Amino acid sequence: MNQKEVVINFCGYLKYETIGDILSDLKEQISKYNLKVVIHKKIVTVTIESLENMYKYYLNVKDPRISNNSRPPIFMVEKTENEFLIHTGNTLFKKDVPVLVERLEIINNRTKDELKELYKNIITDGQFSMKGGAGLGFIEMAKMSGHKLDFYFEELDDDVSYFNLAVKITLN
């Protein structure tokens, strides 16, 4: 049986400073695993990109339909014998779901070299099929992971969905 251990668990709305606090806690928690530099860096990178997406997205959706919703954002890191799983969850407008799905499916259908090329194209001339800074963040997460980004959406009501994302970092 592949047992899972919760390394860190955060639930609630982020201030920018909270990202640094979560990062410090996470680094302290993962220090006991004596991870290789590269694995440590991958976990930290995905964590920062995830938390910054959650923080920036929240700034964009200060709408009573979402802020009154009972489902706050979450961030959790789990460890199994062979991998770390970095989970995030946050609300978004239902109307924004198709665009996000398309973006994530584009990323999931790219090889590592194709992701690097996509990343380079965005940083050099800003061309990407979607608006918003979050595109680079997802690409960076996919590059670090080397696996498909695992995502699904839950409908909370007529206007609001909840976006769940899990990013895998394998230890080998």
Place this chain on the structure above:
Amino acid sequence: MKQLIIPKTDFAPRINFDSTNKTFEVTGVSRPENAMQFFEPALNWLEAYIDELSKGSNVEGTYILTFRLTYFNSASARFIFRILEYFKRLQLLGCQIQIDWYYDKGDDIIIEDGEDLSKAIDIPFNFVQK
């Protein structure tokens, strides 16, 4: 031109652009809350500097851009590339440029980041272990 010094914080790098010594350094962690706002003074300084040089100032000597970044987020990557673009312009003005990319032992990720940026700007970097 006056030297530009932006002190380091827990989430933003130290920037030290010294026109007298022709040394330009970016050091630390880069994940500022607003990357555009953070990097704007540095980019404006470089714009003004190159403008001055292009009007016939002395371009002798080597212009050394040094990155000692332990981490930079995806939002910072665009602006790091913009800094590199200014150095490309220096090169096109006839200046001798050198780009040093420092890395910690075992940090293959920051090495790869440097390699990718070097390819993107088409300037060879010197990779230096700290």
